[in-house]
Amino acid sequence: MPVRIGASYVSEAAAEFAKARQKEREDTEAAKKKDGVLSELQGKFSGLKFSIGTKPFSGMGTNNVAISPKILKQMEQDPEKRLEYEALLYDVSNTDLVKGRNLKSAGWIIDDKGGLSAWSISGQDSKNQSSVKRSDKKNWWQEILPKAKKKKSSMKELQEKRQEKQREKEESELLLHRQTEAELMLRGHAGRGVEAAYQGNPSLSKAYLQHGKALGESKAFGSTKEFYGYLQEKFTVAREGIASISSKYLRACLTDEEKRLKLFENLRAADEMLESRKGEVGFQGMRVSIDEDGEMTVESSKSTVTINEGKSMRQIAAAATKGDMQAVLARLQQDLQEVEDGLKQNMCDEAEVEKAKKLIEQAKQRMAKLPDRAPTPEEQNAMAVNMLI
Numbered sequence: 001m002p003v004r005i006g007a008s009y010v011s012e013a014a015a016e017f018a019k020a021r022q023k024e025r026e027d028t029e030a031a032k033k034k035d036g037v038l039s040e041l042q043g044k045f046s047g048l049k050f051s052i053g054t055k056p057f058s059g060m061g062t063n064n065v066a067i068s069p070k071i072l073k074q075m076e077q078d079p080e081k082r083l084e085y086e087a088l089l090y091d092v093s094n095t096d097l098v099k100g101r102n103l104k105s106a107g108w109i110i111d112d113k114g115g116l117s118a119w120s121i122s123g124q125d126s127k128n129q130s131s132v133k134r135s136d137k138k139n140w141w142q143e144i145l146p147k148a149k150k151k152k153s154s155m156k157e158l159q160e161k162r163q164e165k166q167r168e169k170e171e172s173e174l175l176l177h178r179q180t181e182a183e184l185m186l187r188g189h190a191g192r193g194v195e196a197a198y199q200g201n202p203s204l205s206k207a208y209l210q211h212g213k214a215l216g217e218s219k220a221f222g223s224t225k226e227f228y229g230y231l232q233e234k235f236t237v238a239r240e241g242i243a244s245i246s247s248k249y250l251r252a253c254l255t256d257e258e259k260r261l262k263l264f265e266n267l268r269a270a271d272e273m274l275e276s277r278k279g280e281v282g283f284q285g286m287r288v289s290i291d292e293d294g295e296m297t298v299e300s301s302k303s304t305v306t307i308n309e310g311k312s313m314r315q316i317a318a319a320a321t322k323g324d325m326q327a328v329l330a331r332l333q334q335d336l337q338e339v340e341d342g343l344k345q346n347m348c349d350e351a352e353v354e355k356a357k358k359l360i361e362q363a364k365q366r367m368a369k370l371p372d373r374a375p376t377p378e379e380q381n382a383m384a385v386n387m388l389i
Helices: 013-034 037-044 068-079 077-092 140-144 154-188 202-215 224-234 246-256 257-278 311-320 323-345 350-367 379-389
Strands: 004-005 006-012 049-052 059-069 103-110 117-123 244-245 283-290 297-304
Touching: 006 224, 013 117, 037 049, 037 068, 037 077, 059 068, 059 077, 068 077, 077 103, 117 350, 224 257, 244 257, 244 323, 257 283, 257 297, 297 311, 311 323, 311 350, 323 350, 323 379
Parallel strands: 049 059, 059 103, 244 283
Antiparallel strands: 004 006, 103 117, 283 297
């Protein structure tokens, strides 16, 4: 049905398009005001660089935050929304995307639905700052994973220092016990060609190496092809093509037992990390690189999809006619398809799918009670606003 706008008659679709673009422009202009929400956020979170939009891979540095103009509008109009997103930004500001990773730039995006995602652009340089050496840290591979920085009170810091000293003492005693146990085990298997299952433990590795040298025995490989075949049998990251190992280092491992054991320990640690991450919602993959010096770099990717339940509930409540609710249902069906696809790709869990199905059921129940007529101009405007924000 033609709709009049000014002196012209246009289609309903054209009118809706024009209204949507006008709304977007108003949202963007409101967010750009000097004393608007964005400048207030910049004052509160001075360590972040804010911008308007939802475009990934934009901005220099590693503290970029892009926010949808629709979300900024919500924050301007709704104190509860402002509280919600400022709390989210607090967590973002205290989350380190860089630690243990060689990144050129990185940032966060709060999209139109209020969902949070992260992006990064990685690169390698001569300093190889994204590597973490085993000799430098305990549980070294865990340092590669991003961690949130926590602010602690002085009393809590003191208590945690005491607990840390107690843990170090217990670990030292356990390490001594395992080293002794490993040496006894190896002596017990002397002359039988049994390989120690050191499970990435430095004390077991050292004991195995010393024992092998004392006996003058070591597992021999005739070529790098044979050696890599052995690695594929023993380690998941090698077998699944996740690990990339320098050919120079592989050749060195053929004749250097110490380098070979270091490689085994690296790959076993990478296997443990892969196993621990596979159970996480959003985990998409992992890449392992071992350079010519035997140092390992690990990069993992994560992506999630979620349902904006609050937005959908507002749209259901705003629908005044069956036609309005049909538009809401079409969008909910699209959301359901996205989370079902996301479930197959480990980008969400069953709870998100059930949330979408529940919203669809609520919309259908309410639609049965709505009149089958054209909406009034006021109803139409209210629905258009709720479909946009």
